[in-house]
Amino acid sequence: MTGAAWVLVRNDALLPRELDALYPPSVSTLAKTLRLFAGRGAKSGRPGERLARSLEGMGPVAIKLGQLLSTRGDFFGREFAEDMSRLKDKLPPFPTAVARAEVEHALGRTVESLYADFGEPIAAASLAQAHEARLLDGRKVAVKVLRPGIERRVAEDGEGLALAARLIDRWVPAARRLEPRAFAETVIRATVLELDLRLEAAGADELREVMALDGYMSAPAIVWEGVGKRVLTMEWARGWPLSDPAALTQPGLDHQAMADNLIRAFLSQALDHGVFHADLHEGNLFAAAPAQLTAVDFGIIGRIGPAERRYLGEILWGFLNKDYDGVARTHFAAGYVPARHSVAAFAQALRAVGEPVFGRKASEVPMSRVLMQLFEITALYDMHLRPELVLLQKTMMTVEGVARRIQPDHDIWTAADPVVRRWMARELSPAARVKRFAGEAAAALQNLARLIENPPTPATLEVREVRGERSALLWFAVGAVVSGAAFLAALYLA
Structure with missing residues (x-):
């Protein structure tokens, strides 16, 4: 440090x-x-x-x-x-000869046995660099190779970040609600996972399947015979990297549709599937006319569970409809705001943030001021950083920034609306609520059955009485589940 x-x-x-x-x-x-x-x-x-x-x-x-x-x-x-x-x-690359040696060591075969051509580096980032290559069957591919000795550098960085987090936690009381230690652990863990390109290949393959369901974004196919712990081969991404200024001057490019696709791709990944590309900066995105986006570099993948997805969907839906009371209630239900605070007062604070933003062009909204206001509100209401949401929040910030670069007047809320509306219709509809209740009731019934089969103090109970209680409790539980499901179905589906 x-x-x-x-x-x-x-x-x-x-x-x-x-x-x-x-x-x-x-x-x-x-x-x-x-x-x-x-x-x-x-x-x-x-x-x-x-x-x-x-x-x-x-x-x-x-x-x-x-x-x-x-x-x-x-x-x-x-x-x-x-x-x-x-x-x-655009960081300094390491020599191609070193990269070739790394490929052969990782794959246990010669470069020539897999690639008809293996070119010079075309991009170099913090952990790895990419080479243009061609397979023996003629397919054009990109070969990602980790930097030599990068594991040691990451370990040193992790130690420094962990030390800084401990010092902040110890000496800066005001920063403790930001959970510096948990934040550092999350960042370190995500970076360490990037050092095994076999895991990245698996994540890329999974997200490629997820992206194909909506079509907002795509991912190149993995060439599995070219994958090792320190080497990853995937088919060539179509288009220009967004880190190249020329990418946004392509003929026929629809900037509005492309910015919309970026926001919708991220939200559909997170909301619908609970898995998302968590490093969507311009260097990892390729653009092609009219509005096609292709993602690469899947080293950091974020995941959120069903509960967090439901909270995220409800919060987005609330903001889309200016339902600040609903957004506030969701924050309290999720435990994001301590129960000792007032729901109504928190809703008032959210209104102060939301109203000046809605209906205005992105170029007219000073996001630095909005973020500062949000930071002040989180402090006022004792909101702590949620380690499980660090990658989600970081990616949301990155994606919104990239969308603004593609289309300076982009409206993130209009872009998000169809994805959030679809999610609401599916997940929070009356039928979905009945289904979720039935699932929760079934799980409760199974727990009850296990408890009955293994009572806490069986030695104190007569066998006949135990059997009688089991029968009565089971019938009672079944009746409660059936009656409750029927009641909810009548209530929501009428």
Whole structure:
């Protein structure tokens, strides 16, 4: 952590000189003092360029942070986002000869036995780089190869992040509701899983099937004979990477439809299936006219359970319909807001956030101000970070930023409406509620049956009495389930 701070100081990226006029006197004095230790590189480049250089030298986890920042030009300014964009796929590559050796070691065969041609690197990111290649059958593919020694770098980054989390938790009481330790554990775990490309291949294959159900997004097919722990081969993605400015100037590109497809693809993955691509920055998305999106790099996959999916759907539906009371009740039911607070007061706070946003173009909404207001509300209502939702929230932020870059006036709520409406019709319809009640009742009945079969103190009961109680309880439970299901069916389906 000390090393990271030193890198930022050397590049004048911690408290950059360009922001001197905004610092209070105490911070201004500190900034000028730190600048005495700045290196030669601190005098060249814009703040974003210097920060990108710093993060690049600090390791994979820091680069992931930079990739997230690069998607939010609406927060930090377009120039800053462009300066940070090199962290997506334009890092220095390692030699092709090393990559070929890695492929042969991982697959246990020669490069020539699988690939008719194996080219130079076409993209290089924090953990791996990609090569253009062609299989013996003529198919064009991309071959992803992990960087040599990356496991050690990730382990070091993880130790530093865990230490920083412990220090924040110990010395910054106000930050404890953000659960820094749990957040660090989530990030470290996700990054470590990226180091086994066999798992990534399996995740890509699963999400390819999920994406095909809706058609908002697609994924290339995996070439399984070209998959190993440190190597992954997939068919070539159609289109241009969105990290290339030329991608959005393609003839015939429908920017509105493409931005809509991005939002709908993410929401349909998360809501309908509980599994989603959790690293959807521009470097991992390819665009082709008129509105086709192809995702690559499935190293980070997020998953949310049925309860979280229901809460997410209800919250989105509530915002779409400006039902702030309903959104507030869902937050309390989910345990996101402690029960000691007022539901009505929380709904009032949500209205203060939502009303200024609805009906306005995205370019007219200062998202940095909205996020700051949300942060203030979470503090006011003692809302803690939910580790199980970290990847979901991070991806939502990234996707919304990319959609704005594709279409500056994009309306995320209009884009989300059909997916959320479909989910509501299926999951919260009267029939779905009856089905869910029946499932819960059946599970309760099974638990009751097990309890009856294995009573807590059988030695104290007469065998005849136990059998009688079993029979009575079972018949009572069956009757309750049938009666309850019939009542709900009559209530909701009438």
